[in-house]
Amino acid sequence: MGTNDLNRRKFMGKLGAGSLAMLTATAMPSHGKHSNGNIDKLAVLGGEPIRKNKAWPQWPYVDEKMVESIVKTTRSGKWSRIDIANGSVATFEKEYAKLLGANYCVGTGSGTQALSTCVEALGIGPGDEVVTSPYTDMGTVSAIITSRALPVLAELDPDSYQLDPYDVEKKITPNTKAIIPVYIGGVPCDIDRIMAIAKKHNLKVIEDSCQAHLASYKGRKLGTIGDLGCFSFQGSKQIACGEGGAIIGNDQALMEQCYTVQNHGTARNGKHVTIGPKYRMNEFEGSILLGQLDTVQERFRIRNENADYLNAKLKDFPGLVPQKRYEGTESAGLYIYALTYHKEHFGNADRSKFLKAIQAEGIGFSGYIANGLHREPWVDHILGLRSYKQMYTANRLKQYKEDMNLPKCDLACSRMVSLWASGTLLGTKQDMDNIIDAIMKVYDNRDKLHSL
Ligand SMILES: Cc1ncc(COP(=O)(O)O)c(C=O)c1O
Known part of the structure; x- marks a missing residue:
């Protein structure tokens, strides 16, 4: 096992006492304890998914x-x-x-x-x-x-x-x-x-x-x-x-x-x-x-509570790092729940393989924005328009095109994995534990991801 590898036991060992208690009390039980003994095998390879036939909270909300x-x-x-x-x-x-x-x-x-x-x-x-x-x-x-x-x-x-x-x-x-x-x-x-x-x-x-x-x-x-x-x-x-x-x-x-x-x-x-x-x-x-409007604050509270819960559980797990928050952040809108996928901790498996495996476990992670807007055709379109050519100098437009080189944005696009949070983060603690369990199951099986 390389220095970047961290097995489930070590990951749990690295958690603080509070998080460890939470993890052992909740996230651990479902994974590995199903009667047919097939839960440890990745669902994408024929094993039993962590989450089967269980709906997420309905979105949009209607009452x-x-x-x-x-x-x-x-x-x-x-x-x-x-x-x-x-x-x-x-x-x-x-x-x-x-x-x-x-x-x-x-x-x-x-x-x-x-x-x-x-x-x-x-x-x-x-x-x-x-x-x-x-x-x-x-x-x-x-x-x-x-x-x-x-x-x-x-x-x-x-x-x-x-x-x-x-x-x-x-x-x-x-x-x-x-x-x-x-x-x-x-x-x-x-x-x-x-x-x-x-x-x-x-x-x-x-x-x-x-x-x-x-x-x-x-x-x-x-x-x-x-x-x-x-x-x-x-x-x-x-x-x-x-x-x-x-x-x-x-x-x-x-x-x-x-x-x-x-x-x-x-x-x-x-x-x-x-x-x-x-x-x-x-x-x-x-x-x-x-x-x-009367009920939006309650849903906002639940989403924040669930995001905090997931963030705490992933705190010492280097494979998936929650979206960085700046000092002064008190709460978030949570349209998406986003994490950075570090493939070096998943046996260098591409994000697409991680996504394939975790989706099969019943957790709908996706890549969110595929390309930064600097890579989309509108850039060349406006540069070709008469109105832009008239209002901006040729030098400015040349520089503009050259500046459409944003490698850090490209990196974010390639590494982010996210859940649509409006409905998903309204789930129960058990739903949140399913998310953690599925992450850890894919992590435990990271040596199989290359074959997907
Ligand atoms: C960050 C951001 N800006 C602007 C918009 C545009 O909003 P709308 O889709 O209501 O036009 C969206 C919608 O997804 C958004 O997420």
Whole structure:
């Protein structure tokens, strides 16, 4: 056995007394004690899976209150927010702002629309640059290029999958107007340092909190730290309505500008004053969101408790290292539960083999984002557009293309394994123990992974 190898006994020996008690009391029993004696053999090779015919908590979450809320809206015949002054969208906006400790909230039709509205409302457009992460949903970049601004992608800290503030500062040019930090997995990034950089260079900050509902950092909810914060309520998100989004902020004039932009440039007083698409949230979306608000904090608590439990159990296991958290992190949104796969501790087996084996055990780990956004075709597409060639110098665009070399992001993409957390992390302790048991079973069988 090489120096990187750690058998189950040694792994348990390395755990602290508390974790060891937890592990022996819970995670140990199922693995190896099934009657047919086949549980030790990998399921992918014909053994008995750790988890068989056992459903994970249903996602999206649905309860009677949500159903009643949507029925009430359907019967009311008031389906657009402009049909009713204090309808479900307006009420949701008030309640959501209160929940996060923000002064104002504006609903939109998606997280992408929320981000796009902010870019436009801040007056960012052709010729301007915005620094953001390559490790995010395309919606982040889409919001910038929709306004024909230039999305400048900075490097990651490969252990947190979040923006590296040092590289963010390096990517700032005289044309930079804003930073869009992304909270990947709903976990706080190094936002204090990013805010300090923004202040130093007089830049706006739009927090992409699309995965970070209710998460907090140094006493503040994510989304309330920068100038504006954006959320997604797409069906897989922890607060969901199919497609939906929201902007939160404390600056009344800026938030009114956001309202006007998402209302096709029409202010609340009916005057058509500026450029804006029609991105309004509708009353059905508002009502399904409103119907779940009373219970979202409880689900948030359970997800955090389960993530902490898994993190504690994996604390001394070098093969899978939980997403790094920065000092000041108090809780996480947990859209995904993410770990870094270190293949040297799994007999150098590729991540794909680990995933194949653990999925067969009934645990749905996947690789999440396959490629950083710097590797996607939109880069060459915008570089070929007349609008970009007119607004940016040839030298700038040449440098831009050269800067699309982000090896730390590539490393993060190749090593991360994750679980969709909205539903999965609502499971019981036994469900969480199944996850640990499956990891340890695959680990114990790491010499067989090469044959898969
Ligand atoms: C980090 C991040 N930003 C932006 C978005 C875009 O949100 P939506 O899908 O609601 O447009 C998402 C959605 O997955 C996201 O995860």
